[in-house]
Amino acid sequence: MPANRFMIVFILLGCLVYALIDSSADNLIYLIPVLAVIAAVISVFKAQINLWWYKRFPPRLSKQIEALLRDFFPYYNQLNSAEQERFGVRINIFKIDKEFITPEMPEVPDDIRHLMVASAIQVSFGRKDFLLSHWGVVVVYRNPFRSIQIQEYHIGETYIEDGVIMLATDPFIKGLSKPQKGYGIGLHYMAKALQYEAKITNSQFLFFNEENEEEREKFLKTMCSIRQREKVYEDAYAPLKSEDFFGLCVEHFFNASARFEELMPDTYEALKKVLNQDPQKPEDPVIIKEAIEDL
DSSP states (O other): OHHHHHHHHHHHHHHHHHHHHOOOGGGHHHHHHHHHHHHHHHHHTHHHHHHHHHHHSOOOOOHHHHHHHHHHOHHHHHSOHHHHHHHHHHHHHHHHHSEEEOSSSSSOOHHHHHHHHHHHHHHHTTSSOTTOTTOOEEEEESSOEEOTTTSSEESEEEETTTTEEEEEHHHHHHHHHOTTTSOOHHHHHHHHHHHHHTTOOGGGTOOSOTTOHHHHHHHHHHHHHHTTOGGGIIIIITTOOGGGHHHHHHHHHHHSHHHHHHHOHHHHHHHHHHHTBOTTSTTSOBSOGGGGTTO
């Protein structure tokens, strides 16, 4: 990362200046606090330094990853060329900023890593805060994994305390390859990460009393109807808790936008404002370009 390189350069320069001006061991005690302050300042402003660098020297996608996105990521494939370029820059910045680990494989396959990053970029494409700085680690499993928190099998989770996002590969790929029949867990859990990062409250996009069981049930049944999945309501929708409502809405917002707008127009319009995107304009979905600056 550029910030880390700057830190090394400043430390080396500090040592060089010290060696040229005064190399006595007695004054070394004064150099150490100065270098520590420099390192601390760079660490605090790490995200800003990295973004400053990448705005001037944007990293481009490789031809191989471009082909991967064209084949397996419809959102990217429908963007116009200028937006595809910006999407690619954001992917490269995001993947450098995150650590991808897996307890089941030697390493996370490069195609899986890029597709998961692309899901995060899709959710935050209309926002300035796309980097999701709070979240530093993505843990990748092949299949549903046992949750540490509630001892049940999950296909995805977010751990706020540790800044960790967890995803299961097989359900993730199924959701990408069959977006109308499957479920985009990448969108769901990246949306949950964005909700925490951006302090998005449910009241910003939901317009009912979450404490009222009848109103909650009506909302969830309407969401189920948006994807025309009434047969799986009891298993897939009824158990959902309030903390998953944003992820649910974002997944449906992108994968069934026209029907979402038809059945829940108020929530649809609210999500357009929150995400600064209109998925029914897939070639150029960002609504207010000034809100995202250069990246």
